Every structure is written in C-alpha cells, then in structure tokens.
Amino acid sequence: MSTPVILVIDDMPDRLDSVSVTLKHRYAGDYQIIAESSATAALRRLGELRDDATPVVLVLTAVFTTAGHAELLGQVRGLHPSARRVLLVPRVGSDEPSLRVPTSLLQDRSVALPVLEAMALGLVESYLPAPASPSDEGFHRGVSELLEEWAHLVPRDRPAVRIISDDGSPRSHEIRDLLGRNSIPYLFQSANSPSGRQALRAAKASRSPLPVLILHTGEILSDPANQEIAAAFGLSSLPAATVDVAIVGAGPAGLSAAVNTASEGLSTAVLEREAIGGQAGSSSLIRNYLGFPRGISGASLATRAFEQAWSFGASMSIVGAVNRLRPDGDGYTLDLATGAVLRARSVIIATGVSYRRLAAPGMDRLTGAGVYYGAISSEASAFGGQHVYIAGAANSAGQAAVNVARYAARVTILARGASLGARMSQYLVEQLQATANIDVRTTTEVVAADGHTRLETLTLTNRLTGSTDTVAASALLVLIGAVPHTDWIPDIARDERGFIVTGPDLERLIAPSSGRLPSETSMPGVFAAGDVRSGSIKRVASAVGEGAIAGASAVQYLCSAAVNHRQLVAQPR
Numbered sequence: 037m038s039t040p041v042i043l044v045i046d047d048m049p050d051r052l053d054s055v056s057v058t059l060k061h062r063y064a065g066d067y068q069i070i071a072e073s074s075a076t077a078a079l080r081r082l083g084e085l086r087d088d089a090t091p092v093v094l095v096l097t098a099v100f101t102t103a104g105h106a107e108l109l110g111q112v113r114g115l116h117p118s119a120r121r122v123l124l125v126p127r128v129g130s131d132e133p134s135l136r137v138p139t140s141l142l143q144d145r146s147v148a149l150p151v152l153e154a155m156a157l158g159l160v161e162s163y164l165p166a167p168a169s170p171s172d173e174g175f176h177r178g179v180s181e182l183l184e185e186w187a188h189l190v191p192r193d194r195p196a197v198r199i200i201s202d203d204g205s206p207r208s209h210e211i212r213d214l215l216g217r218n219s220i221p222y223l224f225q226s227a228n229s230p231s232g233r234q235a236l237r238a239a240k241a242s243r244s245p246l247p248v249l250i251l252h253t254g255e256i257l258s259d260p261a262n263q264e265i266a267a268a269f270g271l272s273s274l275p276a277a278t279v280d281v282a283i284v285g286a287g288p289a290g291l292s293a294a295v296n297t298a299s300e301g302l303s304t305a306v307l308e309r310e311a312i313g314g315q316a317g318s319s320s321l322i323r324n325y326l327g328f329p330r331g332i333s334g335a336s337l338a339t340r341a342f343e344q345a346w347s348f349g350a351s352m353s354i355v356g357a358v359n360r361l362r363p364d365g366d367g368y369t370l371d372l373a374t375g376a377v378l379r380a381r382s383v384i385i386a387t388g389v390s391y392r393r394l395a396a397p398g399m400d401r402l403t404g405a406g407v408y409y410g411a412i413s414s415e416a417s418a419f420g421g422q423h424v425y426i427a428g429a430a431n432s433a434g435q436a437a438v439n440v441a442r443y444a445a446r447v448t449i450l451a452r453g454a455s456l457g458a459r460m461s462q463y464l465v466e467q468l469q470a471t472a473n474i475d476v477r478t479t480t481e482v483v484a485a486d487g488h489t490r491l492e493t494l495t496l497t498n499r500l501t502g503s504t505d506t507v508a509a510s511a512l513l514v515l516i517g518a519v520p521h522t523d524w525i526p527d528i529a530r531d532e533r534g535f536i537v538t539g540p541d542l543e544r545l546i547a548p549s550s551g552r553l554p555s556e557t558s559m560p561g562v563f564a565a566g567d568v569r570s571g572s573i574k575r576v577a578s579a580v581g582e583g584a585i586a587g588a589s590a591v592q593y594l595c596s597a598a599v600n601h602r603q604l605v606a607q608p609r
C-alpha cells in the first residue's frame with residue numbers, strides 16, 4: 037500500500053504553512069502531508085490520488101469564507117469514502133492560547149454556524165481548532181483519534197484473521213460481522229481469487245470446508261462455530277466458581293454494570309451471545325454521548341468499555357446466548373445454549389432488544405446474502421457503487437442511510453408511513469435531505485425479495501395506490517423496530533410488550549409493596565438495565581446510566597445478603 041495521505045486545504049498561505057509544518061513535525065514518518073491552497077487544486081489532487089490507489093486518511097480544510105468547503109467536503113466522500121473529513125477552525129491571532137473550543141466560536145454564534153452545520157449534516161466527521169504550535173497536544177489528540185478510526189475502517193496490512201470464503205456466503209458474512217463488531221481486524225479474500233487460492237494452498241486448506249480462517253498465530257479454523265472463534269481470542273472462558281454477579285448482555289448497559297460491580301470488588305462475569313458493544317457497537321457515530329463532543333464510533337466506545345470492565349477484573353465471554361435462568365439456593369444458575377452452566381449470587385439482565393423481522397417471500401432465504409438486519413456499519417464500505425435499500429423510518433434507519441451513502445451509489449429509504457418526521461429526529465431528516473444520493477419512498481413496503489444466490493430484486497408496493505413495481509437492489513437493510521430479548525426468562529414480570537418491569541413499577545404488578553431495590557425485577561437479586569427494561573429510553577447514555585444503577589443495586593443487595601448471613605460477600609477494594 038502506498039504511504040497514506042493527510043491533505044490540508046487553506047487559501048491563507050500563512051495558516052496553510054503553519055498547519056502543514058505541525059503535521060509534518062509529528063506524522064511525516066508514516067503519512068505524506070500534502071498542502072493545497074484551493075478547493076479546485078485539492079479536488080484535482082484527490083482525483084489523482086484515487087487513480088493511483090493512494091489512500092487518503094484525513095482531509096483537513098479551513099472554514100472558507102465562501103460556501104466552497106461544503107461542496108468540497110461532499111466531493112471528498114465520493115472520491116475517498118474512508119477519509120475522515122475535518123473542518124479546521126482558524127485561530128484569531130498567532131498569540132491566541134490553545135483552547136478546546138476557541139473563544140471566537142463561543143462568543144459569536146454566526147462564526148460557529150458553518151462548523152455546527154457541517155457536523156449536523158454529516159459533511160465532516162469532526163472539527164478541530166487550528167494548532168497553536170507544533171506541540172499543541174489538544175490538536176494532536178484529535179488527529180490521533182481520527183487516524184485510529186480510519187485504521188479501523190480500512191483493510192489491514194496485518195490482520196488478526198484472514199477469512200477465505202465464497203463471495204456472498206451468508207456464513208462468511210456472519211463471521212465478518214462477528215469479528216468486525218468485536219473489533220478484531222480481519223481481511224477477507226474470495227476463495228475464487230488468485231490470492232485466496234494461494235492462501236488456501238499455503239495453509240494446506242484447499243480442500244477444507246469454507247469459510248477458512250487463518251489466524252495471526254498460524255492456526256487454521258475451517259468452517260468454525262462462533263465459540264471456536266471466541267476461544268481463539270480469549271473470549272470464551274467461564275468462571276468455574278460461583279460469581280457474585282452474572283451480567284447477561286455486553287451492550288452499554290451490561291458493560292457499565294460490569295465496570296460498576298467489578299470496581300466494587302465483586303466477582304463479575306459478563307455473558308454475551310455475539311458481540312461486545314451490543315447495538316451501540318454497530319453505530320457509526322454516536323454524537324449524543326456525554327464527553328465526546330465530536331462523537332465517537334460505537335466500536336470505539338465498546339472497545340474502551342470492554343477494556344475498562346476487564347481492567348477491574350470482570351471476565352468476558354461471547355460463547356453464546358444464555359437461554360435459561362433458574363433459582364438455585366441463595367442464587368441463580370444460568371444455562372447457556374452451548375450447554376455450559378454458570379452459578380451466580382445475583383444477575384443483571386441487559387439483553388437489549390432484537391430487530392423485528394420483515395415477513396415477505398424470499399427474505400429469510402436471502403438473509404445474510406444481500407438482506408441484512410441492523411445497520412452493519414462495519415460492512416458499509418462493501419456497498420461501493422451499489423443501490424442499497426433501507427426499510428424503516430426511525431433514527432436507526434436514518435443513521436444507516438447516512439453511513440451507507442458514503443459508499444453506495446444510491447440509497448433509498450422505504451417508509452411505510454406518509455413521512456419520516458414522526459419517528460426520526462429532525463437533525464437526521466435534514467441530513468437525509470441534504471445528502472444528494474439518498475431518496476425516500478413513503479407509503480411503501482417490501483412484499484418480496486428475489487435473487488439466485490444473493491439479493492437481486494425487491495418488489496415494492498405503494499400502500500395508498502396498491503401499485504407494485506420490481507426494482508434492482510444490491511442490498512436491503514431492515515431496521516423496522518425491535519422486540520425485547522426476554523423470552524428466555526418466562527418467570528419474570530414483564531409488561532404487555534415483553535419488557536422487564538423493575539423497581540417501583542413492580543408495585544402495580546405485585547401486591548403488597550414489593551420493597552425492591554431500584555432496577556430489581558420480580559425475581560429477588562435479579563436486576564434489569566438498558567433497552568430491555570420497561571420504560572427505558574432507548575439511548576446509549578441511558579443504558580450506561582441504568583447499568584450503573586443496576587450495578588449499585590447488586591452491590592447493595594449482596595452486602596445486605598452478606599450481613600444477613602453474617603458473611604462478607606462484597607469486599608470493596
């Protein structure tokens with residue numbers, strides 16, 4: 037791969053010089069730093085770099101006084117979809133101190149407007165105040181985070197796993213999704229390509245059932261189950277002894293609960309059926325989570341939370357779903373789908389919700405082969421140049437459309453209702469309207485999906501007129517709502533839609549007063565947090581907050597249980 041490029045654009049020569057010197061000072065060893073003084077020259081250069089297959093990592097452009105930057109940034113996306121686009125906010129003078137948010141932006145809203153608009157419309161991934169000096173560490177922190185995000189998006193020179201499989205194989209898609217969502221870098225090679233055949237020969241696996249996984253250690257896995265893949269990366273061990281807290285689900289709620297129980301000295305095991313990070317892990321950019329003013333990708337948030345829980349001593353496994361919870365003496369036994377068993381004194385349920393399925397002929401057969409449930413942000417780049425349809429009209433559908441439109445030639449949102457406004461945030465509606473390659477078909481639903489080995493066409497019906505047409509489609513992402521994952525705990529009190537009822541709400545269901553701790557369920561010592569809880573706000577921040585409350589409740593429950601039994605269960609560090 038040729039040396040990746042960081043491109044700086046500014047029409048003020050002094051500023052352009054100062055930013056490029058700062059970048060060269062720190063990054064010239066690993067990146068080419070290119071400076072251009074106009075949008076036209078920058079676009080020409082970006083075209084040349086694309087033709088040479090030279091990757092562009094960062095495009096930093098000053099807020100131009102003309103409207104030029106919006107147009108420029110829109111075109112960057114078409115030329116280099118993985119490039120992180122950054123709006124540079126110029127300093128008022130060379131002696132202006134390095135402030136996180138420059139005073140000029142805080143004092144005058146009209147100065148801040150182009151920056152805020154570019155963020156809201158998704159024209160940039162971030163903004164950065166121009167560096168005050170070559171050693172402006174605040175500036176470099178922002179740049180490093182963007183470089184790290186880019187490295188996560190592009191195929192790796194040194195992947196942890198090479199996957200060799202037939203194109204369009206549903207199992208290969210599942211494995212890539214599993215690895216991508218668990219932040220394990222992989223490289224996919226088609227078994228029909230010369231490099232794929234060569235890799236299979238070198239691994240002596242030409243006759244092995246596909247997909248074949250070649251691990252960085254040299255170990256070969258042929259058509260492996262998820263548990264085997266988890267074991268290869270140390271994500272499959274279950275504690276043999278009874279743990280203080282078992283947490284089911286490793287989304288934001290479960291990981292937050294784990295940080296809060298493990299940091300209080302409780303032995304904590306997190307059981308996850310597929311991917312650390314949960315739904316949030318599949319979000320391309322979370323902008324409303326406190327502490328990340330320029331947003332954070334779901335994958336980065338999940339990796340950080342996982343590491344934080346691990347650093348306090350929580351054990352993590354992604355060995356498969358927990359499919360039964362049984363009272364057992366003074367605690368509970370959890371049965372896993374794999375046949376494994378874990379015993380715990382208390383349990384936190386943070387299993388979130390599952391996507392609602394779209395019932396139409398062909399959908400099940402083509403799931404994983406052009407039809408996908410969820411936003412699959414880790415694979416959005418695979419839609420390069422294609423026409424992708426998205427069924428759904430809520431925020432998750434809008435975010436997926438914006439993300440996929442970075443790569444796809446065209447994205448069409450299929451909404452059953454007459455407009456998007458009812459269930460989608462206004463900022464997203466505006467972002468969709470501002471994105472040239474996204475269109476919306478209202479009062480429309482999918483009535484059939486068809487294709488030989490993968491999705492080729494969709495049949496759509498207009499619910500008002502009854503007219504039907506069949507359109508060519510490379511992919512369909514289905515984001516049409518969700519149901520809580522609670523069917524494995526039939527004995528727990530749930531509301532009419534299946535969400536788990538907790539705390540004071542239980543008093544309506546259980547008489548007399550239940551006296552339960554906050555977030556405790558109808559089963560003593562079993563707590564619920566996040567999307568799965570009745571009345572929850574379906575957001576990352578609220579899931580994290582609820583996880584913290586459930587963790588604190590578990591600590592309180594075990595401490596009082598310990599006092600009752602005159603034995604110390606929880607030993608704060």
Ligand SMILES: Cc1cc2nc3c(=O)[nH]c(=O)nc-3n(C[C@H](O)[C@H](O)[C@H](O)COP(=O)(O)OP(=O)(O)OC[C@H]3O[C@@H](n4cnc5c(N)ncnc54)[C@H](O)[C@@H]3O)c2cc1C
Binds near residue numbers: 285288411521573577
């Ligand atoms: C595409 C997308 C974008 C989003 N963007 C945003 C955003 O920008 N901002 C925002 O605030 N919110 C956003 N959300 C919503 C947010 O992701 C959720 O509200 C949040 O993830 C809920 O966290 P949770 O831990 O409760 O559940 P989840 O994140 O759903 O995690 C639950 C976990 O439990 C696991 N699980 C389920 N059943 C079992 C079982 N039986 N055994 C073991 N494990 C099990 C699941 O595999 C999953 O990993 C987005 C959601 C989506 C889908």
